Amino acid sequence: MKLKTILFITSFAPVIVFKVIARVGDATLAQAKVATVVGLILAGIQFILSARLIKHTTYLEKTFLGFLGFGTVWVYLTPVHVSSLFVDHSTTLLYFALFLATFIPQLFGYDPFTYAIAKQMTPETVWNTPHFRTINLHLTYFWSMIFFVNFFSSWLGHGRPLFSILIPLVIILGIGLPVVKIYPKYYLKRQFSSQPIDPSLIPGTAKELILRMPMGFHPEAAGDLKAEIQFDLSGEGGVKGVLSISEGKCSFLEGQTSSPTLTIHSPAHVWLKIARQEINRAQALMDGLYEVGGDMNLLMKMGDLFRLPTKAKEEDLTQKGGKKMKILAIQGSPRPKTSNTDILLQEFLNGAQSQGAETETVYLKEKEIHSCVGCYTCWAKTPGACVFKDDMPELLEKVKACDILVYATPLYNFNVTALVKAFQERLLPLLDPHLIKTGEAYRHPQRYAVNRKMVLISTCGFPEVSHFDGLRQVFRHLEQNGGVPIVGELLVPGGELLKQQGMQENVQGVLRTAHRAGIEVIKEGRVTKETEMEIQKPLIPPDDLAEMANLWWDGHLEGITQGKPVQGKVEDMRLLLRGMAATFNSQAAGDLKATVQFEVTGKQAGDWFLSIEKGKCTYQEGKASSPDLTIKTPSEVWLAIANKEMDGQQAFMEGKYTATGDMSLLIRMRSLFGAKKSQN
Ligand SMILES: Cc1cc2nc3c(=O)[nH]c(=O)nc-3n(C[C@H](O)[C@H](O)[C@H](O)COP(=O)(O)O)c2cc1C
Numbered sequence: 001m002k003l004k005t006i007l008f009i010t011s012f013a014p015v016i017v018f019k020v021i022a023r024v025g026d027a028t029l030a031q032a033k034v035a036t037v038v039g040l041i042l043a044g045i046q047f048i049l050s051a052r053l054i055k056h057t058t059y060l061e062k063t064f065l066g067f068l069g070f071g072t073v074w075v076y077l078t079p080v081h082v083s084s085l086f087v088d089h090s091t092t093l094l095y096f097a098l099f100l101a102t103f104i105p106q107l108f109g110y111d112p113f114t115y116a117i118a119k120q121m122t123p124e125t126v127w128n129t130p131h132f133r134t135i136n137l138h139l140t141y142f143w144s145m146i147f148f149v150n151f152f153s154s155w156l157g158h159g160r161p162l163f164s165i166l167i168p169l170v171i172i173l174g175i176g177l178p179v180v181k182i183y184p185k186y187y188l189k190r191q192f193s194s195q196p197i198d199p200s201l202i203p204g205t206a207k208e209l210i211l212r213m214p215m216g217f218h219p220e221a222a223g224d225l226k227a228e229i230q231f232d233l234s235g236e237g238g239v240k241g242v243l244s245i246s247e248g249k250c251s252f253l254e255g256q257t258s259s260p261t262l263t264i265h266s267p268a269h270v271w272l273k274i275a276r277q278e279i280n281r282a283q284a285l286m287d288g289l290y291e292v293g294g295d296m297n298l299l300m301k302m303g304d305l306f307r308l309p310t311k312a313k314e315e316d317l318t319q320k321g322g323k324k325m326k327i328l329a330i331q332g333s334p335r336p337k338t339s340n341t342d343i344l345l346q347e348f349l350n351g352a353q354s355q356g357a358e359t360e361t362v363y364l365k366e367k368e369i370h371s372c373v374g375c376y377t378c379w380a381k382t383p384g385a386c387v388f389k390d391d392m393p394e395l396l397e398k399v400k401a402c403d404i405l406v407y408a409t410p411l412y413n414f415n416v417t418a419l420v421k422a423f424q425e426r427l428l429p430l431l432d433p434h435l436i437k438t439g440e441a442y443r444h445p446q447r448y449a450v451n452r453k454m455v456l457i458s459t460c461g462f463p464e465v466s467h468f469d470g471l472r473q474v475f476r477h478l479e480q481n482g483g484v485p486i487v488g489e490l491l492v493p494g495g496e497l498l499k500q501q502g503m504q505e506n507v508q509g510v511l512r513t514a515h516r517a518g519i520e521v522i523k524e525g526r527v528t529k530e531t532e533m534e535i536q537k538p539l540i541p542p543d544d545l546a547e548m549a550n551l552w553w554d555g556h557l558e559g560i561t562q563g564k565p566v567q568g569k570v571e572d573m574r575l576l577l578r579g580m581a582a583t584f585n586s587q588a589a590g591d592l593k594a595t596v597q598f599e600v601t602g603k604q605a606g607d608w609f610l611s612i613e614k615g616k617c618t619y620q621e622g623k624a625s626s627p628d629l630t631i632k633t634p635s636e637v638w639l640a641i642a643n644k645e646m647d648g649q650q651a652f653m654e655g656k657y658t659a660t661g662d663m664s665l666l667i668r669m670r671s672l673f674g675a676k677k678s679q680n
Contacts (some may be wrong), residue, residue: 003053003054004054004120004562005120007046007049007050007053007054007081007119008058008060008117009064010046010248011041011046011050011058011060011061011064012044012060012064014039014040014042014043014046014064014065014068015039015043015064015067015068015094016288017035017038017039017042018035018036018038018039018046018068018071018090019035019037019090019091020035021034021035021039022035022036022087022090023090024418026373028087029080029083029084029087031073032075032083032086032087032090033075033076036068036071036072036075037072039064039071040065040068040069040071040072042158043061043065043068043069044064044065046061046064047061047062047515048064051571055114056077056116056119057203058117058293059101059102059105059116060101060113060117061115062101063097063100064100066097067094067097071086071090071093074086075087081610087216088159089155089159090163090336091154091159091164092151092154092155092159092164094156094596095147095150095151095168095679096147097527098143098147098150098568099144099147099148099151100433102140102143102144102147103141104142105122106137108141110345111136111139112133112136112137112139112140113140113143113144114139114140114143114180114375115133115136115140117296118132118135118136118139120289121175122286123285123286123288123291126286126296128296128297129285129296129297129300130284130296130297130300131187131188131191131267131282131300132234134187134417135183135184135187137185138183138187139179139180142176142179143176146171146172146175146176147288148169148233149168149171149410150168150171150172153167153168153171154168154343155248158250158536164370164476165427167249181516184283184286185280185283188280188282188283188286188552189280189283191282194452195623196556204237204529205236205237205268205271205272206233206237206238206239206268206269206272206275207233207236207237207238207239207268207664209271209275210231210233210241210243210252210271210339211239211252211439211440212241212439213243213252213306213439213495214243214249214251214438214439214440216248216250216307217249217250217304217305217306217307218247218304218305218307219247220362221301221304221305222245222248222250223248223303224247225299226245226246226247226256227244227246227261227262227295228242228243228245228259228260228261228262229242229243229245229246229260229261229262229264229298229302230242230256230257230260230262230263230264231264231266231271232263232264232265232266233266233267233268233326234266234267235267235269236268236269237268237269237272238267238270239254239268240255240256241251241253241254241255242256242260244257245305248299249437250305250439251439252439252440253309253436253440254272258616260294260297261294261295261298262292262293262294262296262299263292263293263294264290264291264292264299265290265291265292265293266289266290266291267289267290267551267597270284270289270290270652271290277549281299281302282300282301285299291564295363299315302594313373324356324357324358324402325356325357325358325404325522326350326357326358326360326401326402326403327352327358327359327360327403327406328360328362328399328402328404328406329345329349329359329362329406329408329411330343330362330364330405330406330407330408330420330423331361331362331363331364331365331408332364332407332408332410332416332419332420332423333365333407333408333409333410333417334417334418334419335365336363336364336365336366337363338409338499339410340459340492340495340496340498341408341409341410341457341458341459341495342408343498343511344457344459344490344492344498344511344514345361345408345457345514347457347514347515347518348363348406348457348490348515348517348518348521349361349406349516349518350515350518350519350604351514351515351516351517351518351519351521351522351596352404352518352519352521352522353518354515354518354519355518355519355522355523356522357404357518357522358582360398360452361394362398364419364420364422364423366591367390367391367395367420368391369390369391369392369395369419369422369426370388370390370392370422370426371425371426372422372425372426372428373387373423375387376426376433377428378429378433379428379431379433381432383429383432384412384429384446384447384448386426386428386489388426388428392420392423395423396426396427396429396430396458399427399430399447399452400430401517402452403451403452403453404452404453404454404455404487404521405452405453405454405455406454406455406456406457407454407455407456407457407475407483408457408458408496409456409457409458409471409491410458410459410462411459411461411467411468411471412457412459414467414468414469414470414471414550415471415474416471416474423573424478426474428452429447430446430447430484431444431445431446431447432444432445432446432447438480438483439480441480443480443481443483444481445483446482446483450483450484451483452484453484453485453486453487453525453526454475454479454484454486454487454491455486455487455488455489455490455521455527455668456472456475456486456488456490456491456557457490457491457514458471458490458491458492458493458500459491459492459495460492460493460494461494461495461496461549462493462494462543462633463493463538463542463545463546464493464538465491465493465536468491468493471491472489472491475489487526487527488517488520488521488526488527488531488532489527489532490513490514490517490527490532490535491535491536492510492535492536493536493538494538494539494540494545494588495541496537496549497540497545498510498539500570500579502570502576502579502580502583502642502673503539503579503583505583506539506540506583507539510535510539512536513531513534513535516531516553518536519529519530531558540582540583544578544582545580545625546580547578548575548578548579548582550558551572551574551575552572552575554572554574555571555572555574555575557655560572560604568640569643570642570643571639572604572606573600573606573608573638574619574621575634576604576610576638576639576642577619578606578619580610580617580619580673581610581617581618581619583618583673584612584616584617584673585671585672585673586615586616588624588668588671588672589612589615589617589672591614591615592612592672593612593613594611594612594628594629594662594665595609595610595611595612595624595626595627595628595629596609596610596612596627596628596629596631596669597609597623597624597627597629597630597631598610598631598638599630599631599632599633600632600634600635600638601632601633601634601635601636602633602634602636602637603634603635603636604635606621607621607622607623607626608620608621608622609622609623609627611624612672617672628657628662628665629660629661629662629663629665630657630660630661631657631659631665632657632658632660633656633657633658633661634656634657637656637657638657639649661662
C-alpha cells in the first residue's frame, strides 16, 4: 500500500481514539479530558508525519487537529457546566467542524477540501486542469452539505447513537462515497461529449491518425492561437512528431521540438481508442492512461481544434436530394470479361445496388485512352481540357458526377495495371496546377468541388496480402493529394483461385463478403474494417496455393494441359488431387484416419493417394501400403467429374470408374473436400 494511502487512513485515528476513550464507562469529564489530550497528541503526530513524509497535509488532518485542540482548551479552561457541554456534544461539534472545513476555504480562494485527497488519487499532470478544480469544488460543496445534514441529525437527536452515528454513517457510505466515485466520470462525459463519429473512418494506426490531423484542423476554433503540440506515442503504430499551429494553419513534422506548448506521452493504442471515442480523453488522463505536460487548457481544447470524421446520415448516403447514389467502377484488367477482379467488383456492385445505388462499370480495355504526354496544356492553355479527344473527356465527366469512384485492378508489378495508370494520369485536368500546403505537404487542389469517395478492389496472384502494400501506399497518396477519402479496400490474394473448380465452396464466402462490402459502403458510408480483414484471408494456406500453382504451370509445361489455359477448368490429375487435399474439410472428417488410393489410367496415367489423419489431408505420389479405398479411373473421367462435365454417381453406375474397399468413404468424399476459407 502507498504511504499516501496509509496516512489517509491513519488521519482518522485521532478522532476515533478520542471517541473511544471519551465513551468508555460513563464518559465523565475526567475521561473526556484524557481523551482530548490523547487525541490531540495523535493528531499532532499525524500532522507532522504527513508534512514530513509526503510534504503536504489534508484539510481532514487540519480539521481534526483544530477540533481536538479546541476541545482540549474547552474542557480544561472552562467551568465544569460549560466544559461538560463539549463532552455531551462532541460528535455534533465534529460534524460542524467538518462542515466549516468543507464550506469556508474556497470562499477565500483556498483549495477546496477534497483537493488534497483527490491529488493523492490522480497523476500530478492533471492537477492544473480547470476540470480537476471544478470537479473538486463541486464535490467539496457536496460534502459540506452532507456534513451539515449530519450535524443537524446529531444535534436534533441529542447525541443519541441512531442520530449521531448510524444515520450519518448511512449518508456518508450510502450517498457520499458513491457520488465521489461516479461524479468525476459523469462530469467529464458531459463536458467532453463530442459529436458522434464514424469510428470506421479513423485510421488503423495512431501514426496515420496524427498525420491526418492537419486535414481535420478547424482554423475558426484556433483563432490566433500559436502552439506546438509534441506527440510521443509509443508502441506499435506510434510516432514522435510535432503539430504546429500558427496563423490559422496546422502542419505536422516528425521529430521533436525544443519548447512545445503541450506534450502528450501516450501508448499508441490508448490514443487510438481516444480518437475512436472508446475512452474519454479527459477521463483517461485522470486515470493516468497517458501523460501530458505544459498547457492543459490546450489539451482540453483539442476536441474543438481538430474535427474527426462524423457519422454520415444514412439517407444522405443512399440518396442525395432524391437522387440515387452513383457508383462509377473503373475496371482495369486487360482480360475484362474473364477477370478475377471483376468477379469481386460485380458482387460488390450487386451489394450496393441492393441498397438503391446506381452503378456503371467502365472496362478500360474497351476504351481508347491515350497515355498522358505531359504537355500541361490542360493546366496552362486550356484549363481543365486535354489535347486528346479520345474516350477520356467523357470519362472525366462521369468521374466528376459520381459519388463513389471504384478502382478495380489486378495487381500488376505490385501496382495498378497500365490501363489504370493511363486513366489515372489522364485525370490531370481535374486538378488545379497550384501548389498549396495542406497538412505537412504541398498538393494540387481539385479544380472542381469534390464530394466523392474512393474504393479500391484488387486481386493478386501471390498468396500473401502483403503484396498489396505498394498499391495501398499509392492509393494513400492519391487520397491525400486529391482529398478524396478511401472508404473501402477489398484486397484478395491468391486471386486465381476465384475461378478454380473445386474451390467454389470457399469462393462463395469471398463473394458474400464482397456483397456485404457493397451494402456497407452505401448504408454506412464505408466498408467496415472487419469486412476488409475478412476478405483478405487466404482461400487456402499459402503453401498449398504455391504447390498447386507450381503443379498448374508444370501441367502446361509438360504438355498435360494442352493449348491455352481454360479459365477455371482442372486439366491435371495432380492438381486436382492436390486441390482436394488443400480444401480438405477437417470438421467434416472429425477423427477419421483413412487412405484413398487413385490408380489412374488413360491420358494422364499414374498412382497418387490422399492420406487423412488427425484432421489433415496430405497428397502423395505412388502407392499406399494398405489403402482403405481404391479408386481406379481413367484421368479423363475423374477430371470430367471434377469439372462438372460428368455426373460422378452416374459414371460409377456405368462402370466408368471403380471403387473397392470402404465404400462409405466414397460416399463421404463430397463432404470431406471443399473446406471453408482457411484462417491465418
Ligand atoms: C504482367 C503481370 C504482372 C503481375 N504482377 C503481379 C504482382 O506483382 N504480384 C502478384 O501477386 N500478382 C501479379 N500478377 C498476377 C495477377 O495479379 C493475378 O493473376 C490477378 O488475379 C489477375 O486479375 P484479373 O483476372 O482481374 O486480371 C501479375 C500478372 C501479370 C499478367
